[in-house]
Amino acid sequence: MATNDRESMDLDVLYIGAGIANLSSAYALMKGIREHNAKAAANGLKTIEEPVVLVVDKGQKVGSHVLSGAVVDPVAFKELFPELKEEELPFFAPVTNDDIYYLTRSGKIPVPAPVRPREMCNAGCHLASLAEVTRWMAEKCQAMGIEVYTEFAATELIMEGNTVKGARIADKGLTKTGEPGEAFTPGMDIEARVTVLGEGTRGYLAQQLIGTLGLAADANDQVWALGIKELIRIPKGRVQKGSVTHAFGYPLDMATYGGAFVYAFDEDLVGVGLVMALDYPNPMMDVHDQFLLLKRHPLVAGVIEGGEVVEYGAKTLPEGGYFALPKLSVNGAVLVGDSAGMLNAMRLKGIHLAMKSGMLAAERIMMALASGDTSAAALDYRAAFDASWAGRELHRTRNYRQGFHHGLLPGMMLAGMHMFTGGALPAGRMKLPADYTAMKTAGRCRPTPKTKTDQKLYLDILTDVFKSGSVHREDQACHCRILEPALLKRDHKEYASPSTRFCPAEVYELVTDDSGNFTDIRINFSNCVHCKTCEIKDPLQNIRWTPPEGGDGPRYKQM
Ligand SMILES: Cc1cc2nc3c(=O)[nH]c(=O)nc-3n(C[C@H](O)[C@H](O)[C@H](O)COP(=O)(O)OP(=O)(O)OC[C@H]3O[C@@H](n4cnc5c(N)ncnc54)[C@H](O)[C@@H]3O)c2cc1C
Ligand code: SF4
Structure with a gap:
């Protein structure tokens, strides 16, 4: 050099x-x-x-x-800019409506406001685009x-x-x-x-x-979740500007912690997201398919039907607390x-x-x-x-996230105890193992369902990547490296090449021979949206992500 x-x-x-x-x-x-x-x-x-x-x-x-997301608690803004009124801060709208649902495959069960802990109440918060x-x-x-x-x-x-x-x-x-x-x-x-x-x-x-x-x-150990999000332009008259909807349950299985959100930034613009904790055990789970299933659920489809995706992106978030x-x-x-x-x-x-x-x-x-x-x-x-x-x-909230490592039900029981005792119970320090250790072998798991795609609203993964604006100069060293190529065979045999399903930008692509047998993983690094999931979730810890040259990557406008 x-x-x-x-x-x-x-x-x-x-x-x-x-x-x-x-x-x-x-x-x-x-x-x-x-x-x-x-x-x-x-x-x-x-x-x-x-x-x-x-x-x-x-x-x-x-x-x-x-x-x-973003629902912003303005407390730090008020400290940093005491001279500004709340309406002068760069937000879309104050939160006007705040709902939580448990989702079944096609239904929804509301969680009434009186039984929600105050941590899950968004009164006084604002909707915003963090990029803006x-x-x-x-x-x-x-x-x-x-x-x-x-x-x-x-x-x-x-x-x-x-x-x-x-x-x-x-x-x-x-x-x-x-x-x-x-x-x-x-x-x-x-x-x-x-x-x-x-x-x-x-x-x-x-x-x-x-x-x-x-x-x-x-x-x-730090643990992470992956969040996938789209901004969708919708016909007016379906949502009230400032309304916030959170949901848990479907499409995630009972062993996977996470949830969904629908935020109404304007009467004709919503943010739809799915957050999945990366200690999920099923290597066959396809994160983008899960997101599509969420969009097809009546709770979300009823809002976005007839709309058009304007932006797509994904990012991890640290949940270890x-x-x-x-x-x-x-x-x-x-x-x-x-x-x-x-x-x-x-x-x-x-x-x-x-x-x-x-x-x-x-x-x-x-x-x-x-x-x-x-x-x-x-x-x-x-x-x-x-x-x-x-x-x-x-x-x-120091022991809140830990309970969900063992599944939704034990997690909810522990979380309930934690919330209603102000964090006092369970006492002590609960630990969590690193996310990649949670993955089971493929033979013990089933693939997650797929759903139909189109070119406007229910986008396939590559059309979604296009909506992230991600660009990388092709003639540079690959920034998503396989450390030990010889391990890819074992990765396929034991986990069925999970990088082809946990990357939300289809960077990792399965290469097979004429008989459909595994030969390699092709890396389409120009798709990368810099979410870091591959480093975190790869079960053999065989992927290293490094920053590519400056200016490359997604080009989010309002995410
Ligand atoms: C799907 C999702 C939904 C969320 N919803 C909410 C919500 O509703 N409310 C809320 O309060 N929080 C939410 N969060 C969390 C919140 O977005 C983060 O906590 C917050 O963005 C952290 O800010 P940060 O400045 O630490 O990092 P970031 O916002 O990630 O900023 C880091 C910056 O560093 C740059 N950078 C990174 N590495 C380098 C490098 N090596 N060289 C140069 N530049 C570099 C990046 O380009 C980026 O611009 C959500 C997160 C996700 C993923
Ligand atoms: S290659 Fe890694 S960092 Fe890039 S989008 Fe895929 S999982 Fe995220």
Whole structure:
């Protein structure tokens, strides 16, 4: 690789990922320093020099790789922007109606409001497109003098011993064999006094740091769920803007934790999603087929019939909760948002926690910049997190998700106990094994049913991928690598090549000979929507996902 002309840059704070966690943190940092300086100047005290702050993101634009529900709890927005009225925040609508159903194959049983725990109540929340919210936040940051660079995929941490010194940005224009092509541009080395890892779910660099420095040695294994979502334009008059519907049960089997949502962003625009915990046991389950079955259920079909899919996407979300939080700081760096596992699985909400984690990290970063001490201890915001409403919220639901590992019924019993005792019971710390260990062998399981597709509403998987806008330059090394090709035969024999069913973008394709016998797995990496399911769910842990060059990947607009 030609690296002689690699540029470098020195700055104070480098934020990796322009998600809501990092943008909130960068904004809070600059705001905090300005407020401090105004007070200090008025009282003749020492001011803090305004730092040089850069946010980088691998997406083509801010928000291109951001996908959420989203029902937003505005608590963190109110803290960060106390000067703004709620109607000035970048939301579609306040929640006007909030229903929960248990779904059977063709019916629905409502869960009445009086028996629902308060965690599952969305009064006071707002519907939003998180991709749009992050773009709004990026503008707020830029107005504060913070630089935001897109198409910058950070692929390597710059380390000095156990201290993070910054990150290297991926080269562009390398060929499949890793040689510089005609349009080769070497990625920058960005050195910073503090690096903030807000890469979202299963962050590539965050996972490396957690692994190499043993940051999760005392924590539970992190577990994830996969969320598949479509935005669907529907005929007017069927939904009330702001209405929120959640459901559990069908199409998922009793051994799979998860649920569905239908959010009415407008009278003619709904978001439909299915979230499936990745500790599901059936290797024959096809995640996209499950999503189609959900759309065919009368609860959803009654809303979307006659409509047209406008966007598709998928993403994982960390569900391990309080007991799966890793150490949040190392020398020179902190973890925030989904990269640190800040998500409340019971509420299916992480936005407010991601924001608060970023804001609390900003307080420590400000002190570190002022004192010059950027050690792990100086940057550690865990105590402040635990003492905050965010830490208390996550603590209250600390054993909620664990019960569902054994199926829906035991999960509901334990969850009920957990919710009605405010988290006190079951007591202690319940553990969960890593998701991939839950997969049974194919011989013990049956394929999940399929349903008809069309070109407008019930889309096949490849048409859906097209709706994600995902694009990757073809002449580059594949970013979804099979580590040990020899293991693919065993993967097929024991699990019937489950990557062909758990990838929501058909990246992994079965190749057979004329007699239909397995020969290989073809990798169509340009379909990839960067959800990370393959790394998490592959039963032999034989797939490694790495960020491709900056700008590649989905191009979400309103997800
Ligand atoms: C289907 C689904 C539904 C959800 N519904 C809700 C909901 O209704 N309410 C709610 O509150 N929460 C919801 N969540 C969770 C919520 O979306 C997340 O908790 C939240 O987005 C986390 O924010 P973040 O900033 O940590 O990460 P993200 O929003 O994922 O942002 C991370 C950013 O980092 C960038 N990035 C990643 N790696 C790199 C790299 N190496 N180099 C450069 N850039 C990088 C990505 O491109 C991305 O822009 C949902 C999640 C899903 C998947
Ligand atoms: S290849 Fe992996 S990361 Fe990409 S869409 Fe498929 S499962 Fe998700």
